[in-house]
Amino acid sequence: MAVVGPSRGGARGSMSVMQGAGQAVVTGAQSYYHPPPPSQDLQPDRPIGYGAFGVVWAVTDPRDGRRVALKKLPNVFQSLVSSKRVFRELKMLCFFKHENVLSAQDILQPPHLDFFQEIYVITELLQSDLHKIIVSPQHLSSDHIKVFLYQILRGLKYLHSARILHRDIKPGNLLVNSNCVLKICDFGLARVEEPDKTKLMTQEVVTQYYRAPEILMGARHYSAAVDVWSVGCIFGELLGRRILFQAQSPVLQLELITDLLGTPSLEDMRHACEGARTHMLRHRTKPPALSALYTLSSLATHEAVHLLCQMLVFDPDKRITVVDALAHPYLDEGRLRYHSCMCKCCYTTTNAMRQYTVDFEPVTQHTFDDLWEKKLTSIQQVKEEMHKFITEQLNSSRVPLCINPQSAAFKSFAR
Numbered sequence: 001m002a003v004v005g006p007s008r009g010g011a012r013g014s015m016s017v018m019q020g021a022g023q024a025v026v027t028g029a030q031s032y033y034h035p036p037p038p039s040q041d042l043q044p045d046r047p048i049g050y051g052a053f054g055v056v057w058a059v060t061d062p063r064d065g066r067r068v069a070l071k072k073l074p075n076v077f078q079s080l081v082s083s084k085r086v087f088r089e090l091k092m093l094c095f096f097k098h099e100n101v102l103s104a105q106d107i108l109q110p111p112h113l114d115f116f117q118e119i120y121v122i123t124e125l126l127q128s129d130l131h132k133i134i135v136s137p138q139h140l141s142s143d144h145i146k147v148f149l150y151q152i153l154r155g156l157k158y159l160h161s162a163r164i165l166h167r168d169i170k171p172g173n174l175l176v177n178s179n180c181v182l183k184i185c186d187f188g189l190a191r192v193e194e195p196d197k198t199k200l201m202t203q204e205v206v207t208q209y210y211r212a213p214e215i216l217m218g219a220r221h222y223s224a225a226v227d228v229w230s231v232g233c234i235f236g237e238l239l240g241r242r243i244l245f246q247a248q249s250p251v252l253q254l255e256l257i258t259d260l261l262g263t264p265s266l267e268d269m270r271h272a273c274e275g276a277r278t279h280m281l282r283h284r285t286k287p288p289a290l291s292a293l294y295t296l297s298s299l300a301t302h303e304a305v306h307l308l309c310q311m312l313v314f315d316p317d318k319r320i321t322v323v324d325a326l327a328h329p330y331l332d333e334g335r336l337r338y339h340s341c342m343c344k345c346c347y348t349t350t351n352a353m354r355q356y357t358v359d360f361e362p363v364t365q366h367t368f369d370d371l372w373e374k375k376l377t378s379i380q381q382v383k384e385e386m387h388k389f390i391t392e393q394l395n396s397s398r399v400p401l402c403i404n405p406q407s408a409a410f411k412s413f414a415r
């Protein structure tokens, strides 16, 4: 299976004319498009990941030969709920501007509204993710852990400043490139914080191993603290190279958590639903066993465990915030390393002096607005709005891209 676009005879028309243009999944959409000369190492288009909320492919951008990730947002117009969820994810991907948060570089040109069924987004391509790294035999030093944790928190600070809760922070959603730059991805479950504490929020969030105790205990309302809990679980997993709380069911998940933290006080369970609280009180009282965290590995130093214990706090109101976690001395070295050679916000001058940015962990200027969601009341309406939104996003200075349905790779993709 050959590659994308940069083949001769390329795009003298729209998609259908692209038959002769090789096996590329993505291709230029306009008649004036002249593909660049073939690059040296042509790599085939291939799937790189499957998640609950889409398939991701590694493809070549035919306009410049760069390797990028192509994500298909699935089941877009199945129901009003799913179409609004996809629209929200799409708007977020276009909103984000932060080094540690994955954002949309491009959206494929949609067909005419009558044929509009699928949405494809192009993002930066990162080779690996934290899950693959943790289960690999690759050595992880304390420097690795610090720089990863720093970047997770740096990205989350930005998201939380936009009032966005990610709600599915897990190692597989933290992409990593070969230089250890990390980006938070997959916003399929993300939503804007609910300021109204009486409003019911769904429990169907966060992969169980990383799910905060208040969600496990049926809290009707929860906050950005659920993401911090997930980061704590990942921090523990980085230190111990195994999942911190790996249980078979939500009830057993809570058991494992209380084995470590001890039985919570009534006060600490005030967000829980009545049934969960009663269940907890029926069991014998467990003492906390936090010193077990020192046995995770030799990398679990006093400083590391000190920070970890503040993330793994039962009561979400007493759990450390992302901003306070970033101020913990454990992360000083991670910050220094990141801004010395990995970031894009600082630079090295011609006389080899490093010019540091004034703001190491920037926040967004504007919060993410979700008022538009409330006005959408039918699938057709979402479809029209989304079509309009995508058309507006298309950068007029670049050739729009579209799917090449003749590509063998795409045919297997579609299957």
Ligand SMILES: [Zn+2]
Binding pocket: 338, 339, 343, 344, 345, 346, 356, 357
């Ligand atoms: Zn920097």
